Amino acid sequence: MNDIDESFIRIDSTVLRRTSIHDMSFILISSTLAAAAVVILLKLHGTRNIDVTSFILKYVIVPSKIFIILTKLRVTELLRPKSVVRVKTANNFxxxxxxxxxxxxxxxxxxxxxxxxxxxxxxxxxxxxxxxxxxxxxxxxxxxxxxxxxxxxxxxxxxxxxxxxxxxxxxxxxxxxxxxxxxxxxxxxxxxxxxxxxxxxxxxxxxxxxxxxxxxxxxxxxxxxxxxxxxxxxxxxxxxxxxxxxxxxxxxxxxxxxxxxxxxxxxxxxxxxxxxxxxxxxxxxxxxxxxxxxxxxxxxxxxxxxxxxxxxxxxxxxxxxxxxxxxxxxxxxxxxxxxxxxxxxxxxxxxxxxxxxxxxxxxxxxxxxxxxxxxxxx
Known part of the structure; x- marks a missing residue:
């Protein structure tokens, strides 16, 4: 894992130097807990699901650079859906x-x-x-x-x-x-x-x-x-x-x-x-x-x-x-x-x-x- 420990992760003009696995893990765990807290608070206030999702992406996921970190850690496969799903919409399609x-x-x-x-x-x-x-x-x-x-x-x-x-x-x-x-x-x-x-x-x-x-x-x-x-x-x-x-x-x-x-x-x-x-x-x-x-x-x-x-x-x-x-x-x-x-x-x-x-x-x-x-x- 040294290639990750000693690498540079480029995020637009920002460069996170020598980001360790420990640091990345902390970011992921903190972001997950923050997202969970946000969901609870927004749902208690009757916020629409789509607005909850948008809020989490904008204020938790994007600032923490989770997608980039997961790609760097080569664990993005964990986020993949296992398969497509077939759903019946409100108009029965x-x-x-x-x-x-x-x-x-x-x-x-x-x-x-x-x-x-x-x-x-x-x-x-x-x-x-x-x-x-x-x-x-x-x-x-x-x-x-x-x-x-x-x-x-x-x-x-x-x-x-x-x-x-x-x-x-x-x-x-x-x-x-x-x-x-x-x-x-x-x-x-x-x-x-x-x-x-x-x-x-x-x-x-x-x-x-x-x-x-x-x-x-x-x-x-x-x-x-x-x-x-x-x-x-x-x-x-x-x-x-x-x-x-x-x-x-x-x-x-x-x-x-x-x-x-x-x-x-x-x-x-x-x-x-x-x-x-x-x-x-x-x-x-x-x-x-x-x-x-x-x-x-x-x-x-x-x-x-x-x-x-x-x-x-x-x-x-x-x-x-x-x-x-x-x-x-x-x-x-x-x-x-x-x-x-x-x-x-x-x-x-x-x-x-x-x-x-x-x-x-x-x-x-x-x-x-x-x-x-x-x-x-x-």
């Missing part, structure tokens, strides 16, 4: 998720939707961050410099998360200024979106689909870097889980086809595009998105957004790549980057011949008659 997401599960159904709201929805690892940045810039006159000043997670909160630091979520969206557009990230099936958007058709949805082979590969690596998800296992094991829908947010086919169907029935409310289309002609997609959102952009603004939102640019942009949020995000960046490759067709480096044939058969069977074509390489 069975949702596959992780235990950490249960706090907000039903409350999101009643989230008050505004007509100006924009929901950026994807199955995980399908270009969510990419689309959030594009949409934010379209809605803010291509102000590139302004986008660099604040983290994307501050400008475009995650509806299914609680607030913590720059990573804004449900509470921030509840209290968002009424004269300002809310652009929010969502990884939920259409059936359990807020009633205001799924039933009353308020707001607008932008859905990005990505070919499921590349999604599977990217999701496999993402499981390795974040301890908020169950262990991926081997590639063969994860492919089986993914094909069976035994991963967080569930079955790719059910998830994607529902949004595809809704977009065909409500094209003025749902803009459906693909990761591959964005990769092939980003300026054309920016123009189409601007039209859908009712925004007029000059040619130079379109080009500025397209240039700023290339994968190479996004990967190095600290306002969107999550690297400056290591102390509040359950990510181990030593495993892989949040933005890894961004290529279309990387699945060919993972799928065997037999796996390709089996997945192709699954794809043809599940997509039959849907009218949705996906590109697996370009």
């Amino acid at each position: 069975v949702f596959t998720t992780i235990p950490y997401n249960l706090t907000l599960s039903n409350r999101i159904l009643e989230f008050e939707v505004r007509d100006s709201d924009v929901f950026v929805v994807t199955y995980p690892k399908s270009g969510t961050t990419w689309m959030q940045e594009i949409v934010w810039l379209i809605c803010h006159n291509a102000d590139i410099e302004a986008s660099k000043q604040l983290a994307l997670s501050t400008r475009s909160p995650y509806l299914e998360s609680v607030d913590v630091g720059e990573h804004l979520g449900f509470q921030a969206l509840e209290n968002w200024p009424t004269d300002s557009i809310r652009i929010m990230k969502v990884h939920r099936p259409h059936e359990i979106l807020p009633h205001g958007v799924s039933v009353e058709k308020r707001g607008r949805i932008i859905y990005v689909a990505r070919n499921p082979k590349d999604v599977c590969v990217s999701y496999f690596h993402f499981h390795d870097m974040t301890f908020s998800l169950p262990k991926a296992g081997t590639w063969d094991e994860f492919l089986t889980k993914f094909s069976n829908g035994d991963v967080s947010v569930g079955d790719w086919f059910d998830f994607t086809l529902k949004y595809w169907k809704e977009s065909q029935e409500n094209p003025d409310k749902i803009y459906f595009t693909t990761y591959e289309a964005l990769s092939q002609d980003l300026p054309a997609q920016v123009r189409a998105l601007a039209k859908f959102l009712g925004k007029d952009l000059r040619d130079e603004q379109v080009e500025a957004i397209a240039s700023h939102c290339t994968f190479a640019s996004m990967k190095e942009n600290r306002s969107v790549n999550y690297e400056k949020m290591a102390d509040i995000a359950a990510f181990d960046f030593s495993k892989t980057k949040f933005m890894r490759k961004g290529r279309v067709g990387d699945w060919k480096n993972y799928f065997t011949v037999n796996q390709t044939a089996a997945f192709d058969e699954l794809f043809e069977r599940r997509m039959k008659g849907a009218g949705l074509n996906m590109q697996f390489e370009i």
Whole structure:
């Protein structure tokens, strides 16, 4: 354990020198006791569970740098959920998720939707961050410099998360200024979106689909870097889980086809595009998105957004790549980057011949008659 005793632990600009195992253990125990005390006090005052969670993260977990310490001690695996869970929501939809997401599960159904709201929805690892940045810039006159000043997670909160630091979520969206557009990230099936958007058709949805082979590969690596998800296992094991829908947010086919169907029935409310289309002609997609959102952009603004939102640019942009949020995000960046490759067709480096044939058969069977074509390489 000497490599830990004698190491430097870098936390932004702060350097904790020669932090010992004893010191780290003291921090962990103290933080646990503090969190327990906070829970008791807040619950006695009738505070909502989501606000209790947010308070603990903001005032106990983040200041103590627990995530960074656990990563350094190589014990983050202890925090991983053992498996996904299937829960029935208040509207009787069975949702596959992780235990950490249960706090907000039903409350999101009643989230008050505004007509100006924009929901950026994807199955995980399908270009969510990419689309959030594009949409934010379209809605803010291509102000590139302004986008660099604040983290994307501050400008475009995650509806299914609680607030913590720059990573804004449900509470921030509840209290968002009424004269300002809310652009929010969502990884939920259409059936359990807020009633205001799924039933009353308020707001607008932008859905990005990505070919499921590349999604599977990217999701496999993402499981390795974040301890908020169950262990991926081997590639063969994860492919089986993914094909069976035994991963967080569930079955790719059910998830994607529902949004595809809704977009065909409500094209003025749902803009459906693909990761591959964005990769092939980003300026054309920016123009189409601007039209859908009712925004007029000059040619130079379109080009500025397209240039700023290339994968190479996004990967190095600290306002969107999550690297400056290591102390509040359950990510181990030593495993892989949040933005890894961004290529279309990387699945060919993972799928065997037999796996390709089996997945192709699954794809043809599940997509039959849907009218949705996906590109697996370009």
